[in-house]
Amino acid sequence: MLNLKDFQGLNIKEExxxxxxxxxxxxxxRNRLIVRxxxxxxxxxxxxxxxxxxxxxxxxxxxxxxxQKFLKEEKKEAKLCVPSPTPDLxxxxxxxxxxxxxxxxxxxxxxxxxxxxDVARNNxxxxxxxxxxxxxxxxxxxxxxxxxxxxxxxxxxxxxxxLKEYSITLKRWEMKKTSGKTCYQxxxxxxxxxxxxxNNLEVDHVIQVWSFRVNSTLHFAITRITSQGHxxxx
Numbered sequence: 100m101l102n103l104k105d106f107q108g109l110n111i112k113e114e115x116x117x118x119x120x121x122x123x124x125x126x127x128x129r130n131r132l133i134v135r136x137x138x139x140x141x142x143x144x145x146x147x148x149x150x151x152x153x154x155x156x157x158x159x160x161x162x163x164x165x166x167q168k169f170l171k172e173e174k175k176e177a178k179l180c181v182p183s184p185t186p187d188l189x190x191x192x193x194x195x196x197x198x199x200x201x202x203x204x205x206x207x208x209x210x211x212x213x214x215x216x217d218v219a220r221n222n223x224x225x226x227x228x229x230x231x232x233x234x235x236x237x238x239x240x241x242x243x244x245x246x247x248x249x250x251x252x253x254x255x256x257x258x259x260x261x262l263k264e265y266s267i268t269l270k271r272w273e274m275k276k277t278s279g280k281t282c283y284q285x286x287x288x289x290x291x292x293x294x295x296x297x298n299n300l301e302v303d304h305v306i307q308v309w310s311f312r313v314n315s316t317l318h319f320a321i322t323r324i325t326s327q328g329h330x331x332x333x
Contacts, residue, residue, distance in 0.1 A: 188309060189322060192260050200258075202311040202318065206234045210307045210324070218295050218302060224288035227308060229271075232285070236310040241317060245271040257287070257319040259298055265290045267319070287319070298323070 187193065188205065196202040209227050217225050237245075244253060252270035259265070268289040274282045287308075294300070305324040310317060 188320065189260055192258070192262065192320060192322065195262055196311055196320065200313050202313045204312040206236055206310050208232050208234060208236050208308045208310050210305065213300060213302055213304045213306060215302050218300055220292055223292045224286045225291050227285040229283040229285060253317065255317050255319060257294070257321065259294060260322040261298065263297065265294055267291065294321070
């Protein structure tokens with residue numbers, strides 16, 4: 100069972116919906132399970148090595164603290180916004196993709212909160228950190244194409260939930276961190292400003308990016324979640 104200690108340091112925001120709260124509870128439960136599994140593993144190792152019970156308990160405590168520190172740092176690198184259970188597309192958009200476009204392989208790629216950098220006109224791009232994507236949405240030949248021609252990218256069609264279609268470019272950026280590690284971001288650009296302006300997207304709006312295939316060709320769809328937990332326009 101979870102208790103108040105599992106939520107220490109959590110800053111609750113007024114705009115959170117009941118769905119957002121459930122996500123935080125699920126995250127706390129996951130972290131606690133990992134700590135428990137690590138603690139048991141350390142205890143078993145100590146028993147095998149002949150450590151005293153006091154030493155074993157001390158190692159469990161240290162191991163738990165190390166994991167909590169790791170999880171805290173992990174949160175700083177990527178603030179995941181993972182819907183559970185996975186939602187479905189708005190019916191009108193889903194019917195249009197399947198019946199009109201003859202689309203298939205519909206996948207939720209990412210749900211994210213828009214930052215200032217995502218809606219700044221001079222940037223003209225939406226970033227999707229690779230470590231926050233929920234599924235593998237690219238085929239191997241598409242990944243290779245992004246690696247070979249990072250500046251050119253892939254030209255894809257994107258449909259907003261209003262059913263308006265856009266031509267957009269998908270790129271993959273390689274980012275070097277101060278720690279020396281490399282991370283990757285998928286970026287939707289070129290026509291992104293038009294999508295922002297046409298659909299009044301703003302900072303703190305929550306959107307979902309979906310992928311689907313039409314005759315095996317990659318397409319994207321975007322929906323926006325309102326502060327009440329419903330899709331905009333529903």
